[in-house]
Amino acid sequence: MSETQTNHCVQLPVLDISQPLSPSTLSSFSLACREWGFFYITNHGVSRDLYRKLHSLSNHLFNFPCESKLKVGPSSSVKTYTPHFIASPFFESFRVSGPDFFASAQSTVDVLFDEPNSDFSETLKEYGRKMTKLSKTIVEVVLMFLGDDFEKKFYESEFSECHGYLRIVNYSPPESVEDQDDDDDDQEIIEGLGMHVDMSCVTIVYQDEIGGLQVRSKEGKWMNINPCEDTLVVNIGDMLHAWSNGQLRSSEHRVVLKRNNNNIVNRFSLAFFWCFEDDKIIFSPNEVVGDGNLRIYRPFVCADYVKFRNLNNEKGKFEKAIGFTVKDFAGASRQI
Numbered sequence: 602m603s604e605t606q607t608n609h610c611v612q613l614p615v616l617d618i619s620q621p622l623s624p625s626t627l628s629s630f631s632l633a634c635r636e637w638g639f640f641y642i643t644n645h646g647v648s649r650d651l652y653r654k655l656h657s658l659s660n661h662l663f664n665f666p667c668e669s670k671l672k673v674g675p676s677s678s679v680k681t682y683t684p685h686f687i688a689s690p691f692f693e694s695f696r697v698s699g700p701d702f703f704a705s706a707q708s709t710v711d712v713l714f715d716e717p718n719s720d721f722s723e724t725l726k727e728y729g730r731k732m733t734k735l736s737k738t739i740v741e742v743v744l745m746f747l748g749d750d751f752e753k754k755f756y757e758s759e760f761s762e763c764h765g766y767l768r769i770v771n772y773s774p775p776e777s778v779e780d781q782d783d784d785d786d787d788q789e790i791i792e793g794l795g796m797h798v799d800m801s802c803v804t805i806v807y808q809d810e811i812g813g814l815q816v817r818s819k820e821g822k823w824m825n826i827n828p829c830e831d832t833l834v835v836n837i838g839d840m841l842h843a844w845s846n847g848q849l850r851s852s853e854h855r856v857v858l859k860r861n862n863n864n865i866v867n868r869f870s871l872a873f874f875w876c877f878e879d880d881k882i883i884f885s886p887n888e889v890v891g892d893g894n895l896r897i898y899r900p901f902v903c904a905d906y907v908k909f910r911n912l913n914n915e916k917g918k919f920e921k922a923i924g925f926t927v928k929d930f931a932g933a934s935r936q937i
């Protein structure tokens with residue numbers, strides 16, 4: 602039987618990232634990270650104006666003809682554009698990488714635009730700076746969820762070399778896909794991005810008001826993560842999941858697209874991935890594992906895991922969770 606739309610919505614706590622953490626909030630976020638691997642943040646310092654600007658400047662790039670965008674596509678030297686039909690027929694994205702977000706954005710702009718233009722790159726520089734600062738704060742806070750003073754014990758030694766990159770995503774039907782004319786009710790769901798787990802330590806997601814982000818419960822049920830004005834969604838990825846010895850959940854999630862009179866509604870999102878450096882050896886410290894517990898992952902080099910995932914992506918299995926997660930890559934068959 603094919604899957605149809607559900608309406609279950611998960612209640613995730615909202616963290617005011619501008620305030621110090623109180624012991625009572627600590628426990629609800631700690632629980633959310635262990636149960637869902639997702640929570641919201643507010644007072645994050647990114648204005649609605651900046652999001653409006655990012656949306657409109659990004660649309661400008663997405664509106665270039667396909668042939669132009671492919672000049673920065675997977676077969677080009679720049680490789681910042683992922684065209685339709687790689688992640689899904691409805692997904693296309695531009696990638697902007699840190700630490701020099703300006704230079705990375707400009708490498709795309711220089712190919713696409715005939716005239717010199719730095720509006721996009723300047724804006725991405727500002728957004729990259731804000732997301733970098735936010736990611737550092739989030740990692741510190743998440744370390745507090747794991748244990749007393751863990752941010753003091755582990756932030757500097759383990760997380761100070763992290764880096765980030767941004768994926769700007771446009772969910773829309775490709776030119777070659779006709780609108781469907783099924784009945785209105787009981788429609789099959791359309792995945793804009795299939796089930797996957799992130800590779801990152803943490804991911805910060807901005808989704809527009811359309812919604813469609815879903816997390817899979819431990820029981821395997823899809824739950825909506827509704828957009829909420831002025832808040833961002835944070836989720837734990839496989840790198841931090843492995844580092845925490847599985848205590849923080851790296852959840853399967855996906856994006857489903859909405860329809861309006863059988864037309865797919867365009868959706869815009871920004872996913873910022875905060876990751877360990879390539880040569881980092883991910884190995885959960887004794888104190889994190891805790892007395893009497895066993896390690897569930899063998900130590901591994903971060904870049905080797907990224908390579909493992911990308912290899913499977915190339916085979917057309919873009920970010921599919923099953924068979925290609927850190928559990929498959931470094932799960933300890935014999936616990937150590």
Ligand SMILES: O=C(O)CCC(=O)C(=O)O
Nearest residue numbers: 770806808814856870872
């Ligand atoms: O588009 C979104 O809202 C989320 C995207 C996502 O999960 C990802 O890019 O890993």
Ligand SMILES: [Fe+2]
Nearest residue numbers: 797798799854
């Ligand atoms: Fe994701």
